[in-house]
Amino acid sequence: MKSIVVYSVIITLLLSLAQFNLSNAFGGKIDYKKIFKNECQKCHGRDGKVTKRGKKLGARDFTDAEWQASVTDKELIETITNGRKKMPRQGGKLSPEEIKALVKYIRYFVPKKRR
Ligand code: HEC
Known part of the structure; x- marks a missing residue:
């Protein structure tokens, strides 16, 4: 009888460990480049x-510095999450963390200022 209790404790521990690892694998490191490539690139382009x-649908050039300066992260999160006109909403598909990571990635597209 005692050994059953010990076994079930061990199994419970192992299971929670496995779960912890899984949530780490998905929540810890977000592969935003891969998400962009799979979900966004067909309209917004690799760079x-x-x-x-994308242009036909009305999407803009993310490397436009003036545009970059004119939008806040909050607005970008909002647009990606809920969609806008021809921009498909991603809220059901991507987690808020993934969307935040994508916004950071979009910020990388701004060209270095010459001058
Ligand atoms: C089917 C084509 C398509 C796909 C796929 C797509 N977009 Fe868009 N996106 C658009 C269009 C079109 C617009 C312009 C919407 C409008 O008219 O305001 C847009 C707008 C945006 C904007 C707002 C730009 C602004 O003017 O403020 C962001 C940010 C954005 N997309 C990010 C993404 C991200 C991130 C993904 C992938 C998760 C993605 N898009 C996938 C077509 C697409």
Whole structure:
């Protein structure tokens, strides 16, 4: 009888360890480059310069410094989460953390200032 209790404690511990590792694998490091490549690139382009298809739908060039300066992170999060016009909403598909990471990534597309 005692050994059953010991075993179940061990199994419970192992299970919670496995769960911890899983949530780490998914929540810890977000592969925003991969998400962008899979979910966004077809319209927004590999380097943030809009693709032909994206342009037709009304997407803009993420490397436009003036545009970058004119929008806040909050607005970008809002647009990605809820979508806007032809921009498909990602809220159901991506977690808030993933969307935040994508906004950071979009910020990388701004060209270095010459001058
Ligand atoms: C089917 C094409 C398509 C896909 C896929 C797509 N977008 Fe868009 N996106 C658009 C269009 C079109 C707009 C412009 C919407 C508008 O008219 O305001 C836009 C706008 C945006 C904006 C706002 C730009 C601004 O003017 O403020 C952000 C940020 C953005 N997209 C990020 C993403 C991210 C991140 C993904 C991937 C998770 C993604 N988009 C996937 C088409 C797309």
